[in-house]
Each structure stands twice: as C-alpha cells, then as structure tokens.
Amino acid sequence: MSGEPPSNPKEVRKYLQQSHDRIFESNRKWASEQKAKHPEFFEKLAQGQSPDYLWIGCSDSRIPAEAVTGLEPGEMFIHRNIANLVCNTDLNVMSVVNYAVRHLQVKHIIVCGHYGCGGVKAAMTPKDMGILNPWLRNIRDVYRLHEAELDDIPGDNDKKYDRLVELNVIEQARNVIKTAAVQQSYEEKGFPVVHGWVFGFNDGLLKDLNINFEGELEKIKKIFDLTKTE
Amino acid sequence: MSSSILDAIDRIVAGNRVYAQQTSEQDPNAFKEWNKGQSPEVLWIGCADSRVPETTVCNCKPGEIFVHRNIANCVPADDISSASVVEYAVTHLKVKKVVVCGHTKCGGANAALADADLGQTLNTWLHPVRELRRKHKTELDKLPDDDARSLRVAELNVQQSLEVLRLHPAVKRAINERGLSLHGMIYDIGAGQLRLLEASGVKKTNGLWSPN
C-alpha cells in the first residue's frame, strides 16, 4: 500500500477501491498459507484464547506488536493508543487491563513506547492541538514530573525527546502497577509482572528499560495500595 | 518453541532479534525508511483479542496500518482515547480508510449476551454492547444458537462504532473534502477470513447534529 495517490476524483475512487481489495486479497493469501502450514490452526484458535502477554503500545503503524515480537495469533492481547498511555480515568485502557488480568490471567504486561513517537513529539511542541490536548496533557505531565532531569540534558532536543519517550513508558508502567487488578492478582498469584520497553527504528530492536517491578510496587504502595477490598 | 520451555519474556526478546535480523536481510533499507516517519493508508479499529493481529491477518507490512485496539472494538462517543486516535490518524496522518473490524467468538459480544457480573469497569465499558442486545432482542431470539447471536451482536456493534465515527468532525470533514471512506468488517477466527459488511444502517441526519 504505497505509491503516489492519484488526484482526480474518479481516479481516487478507483485507487481507494484497489487498496481496499488488496486487504482482502492479502488476507485470503495469508489464510490459505496458514492453513497449508498448519491444517488445524484456525480450528484451534476458534476454541478460545489464552495469551501470556498483554501489550500496551502506540497506535503507530510501524510497530505491529505480534510481528516485532515474532508471536503467532492467539499469544498476545493487544491495546494500542496514541503514545501508549495508561490514564487512570480512561475506561478504555482500564477495561483492557482488567480483562487481561482478571479473565485471561496474563503473566506479563508490556508497556512499549518507541523513539520518534509522534504523540510525544506533539506533546513537546507548545501548540494548541484541539481535541488532542487532553490526551497529550498526560505526556506534558510526564515532562513536568521529570523537568529537572530533562532540562539538564545538554545539546539538541533529540536527546531530550528520546529520554521523554523512555520516561513516558516508565510512568505508564507505574500507572499499570497502580491498578487494583494488577496489585490484587500479584499478591494472590504472583503475576502479572509489568515491563517497560522501547522500540527503536534504527535496528528494529526492543530495549528493556529494566523496570524493577517489585521495587516499583513497594514504592507506590505507600499511597496507591489497592490490595484491600471493601 | 513452547513457552513452557523458555521463559515467556526471553522468548519474545529472541523473537524480536529474529524479526530485526530477517527484516533487514529482506530489505536493508527497511528500518532507515521507517525511521523517516509513517504514512499509513488505513486506520484499523479492532478488538484487543490476541487472535486478530491486524497486520498479520491482512498480510501487510509494518507502516501500512495505524491501529487502535480495545475490548470489543467499541467507539463510545465520549471516549477520549479512540477520539484522539481518530483525530491523529485522519487530520494529521491523512489516512484514506477507516476500518472497524469485529470478529466471531468475541469475548465482549459473548459477555454482552450473558448476565454475568464482570465487575464495575467491564460492566461500564460493555454497557453499550449490552444495550444492542436489548434493542435487537426480537431479532436475536430468532437466531439458531449462541454463536449466531454473538456474531450478530458483533456486526451490530461494528455498525454502532461506525455511526459514532461518522459524527466525528475530522471524519466528516475528510469524507467531504478528500473522499475518506469507512468500512465495517468481521474477521472469522475459525476460517481466518475477513468479510466486508454491507454499508447498511447509514442514517440520514435528522437535523439534530451534523458537523461539517
């Protein structure tokens, strides 16, 4: 799906139809290849899912979670939004975490950001972004929390930008740890463990930010302990 | 390679190394190109279900599909997360198509058809899907089994998400100005195939609210 799009309306319609057809063509090709390789593949999937992982990543088209981790369909539950945010008042992400932890009982939760993130870049730009303002505000707040460290970074903005991407992942991972679902499941069963990673386009590799899950859990508990129910 | 042998995290770290190596072997410029930016043509709004990885099932390459995935591919009108994704994809990235894709055997659709208490968070999120069950009770009761009812709820839910999207100001503008199109699909998990939903349910605006 690349190449110059045409400009006259009739051509545009034809072009859109083609790129549309291509999705179905590609899908049919994939399905028949998969079936040829493993005849029972789809029947097994139809019986249910039991993924070990929950992935919370950016909507960015360049990072399809299952592809960059080499996983098969059925192995990773996936939530993707702008700049991989985990906001405490966002029912969308909270219902994903809740379902993944309480119903699917995932063992690992990975918050994955990426260098060159458009959402983080927009948040670093002092500009009115309309309806995106409230969402980007969460990233600006990460900047505020780590203002001293970020402002101390010498040289051009690129290093600051990379570091904000990392700090954003760490804060969002903390937000996952602050949820009742994660705290209660970990106390009861010893999982899930929360990880913070960053994907780099230079080499296509995932960088582990080495979040100390147990240490973070202890640290946040003073204020955010939700293990006790009513 | 089974996850019982290797630690689950070691396994995907290894999987990522293989991905990085194979990708640059196949196209030495791939990462250099992606480093420059993204220009996806499609915004995909799909279910978080692990069995429907959009880029894999569409046999697409990284860079082709911008993605939002949540429980049961819902687009509630007051949801700031999906609204932000739509705004970014349509206004800033200028995608040409928005796809809402539901699927068979959807846990969210099944939950909406049952009466179990899923806890406050999930009960609230799935409330609009449960409302579909109530609104379409007569039709759903006539269907032969639970799988058929679940599929029908998934279809209705896709249509409901599309209706909300049509009212998103950025979407409306892009439809008028540059021919952005919206599409509903169902992915059949048991067959691995995508099916396009008929463009039904397009309501004429009744004068209440019509952004332009």
Ligand SMILES: [Zn+2]
């Ligand atoms: Zn991003």
Ligand SMILES: [Zn+2]
């Ligand atoms: Zn689903």
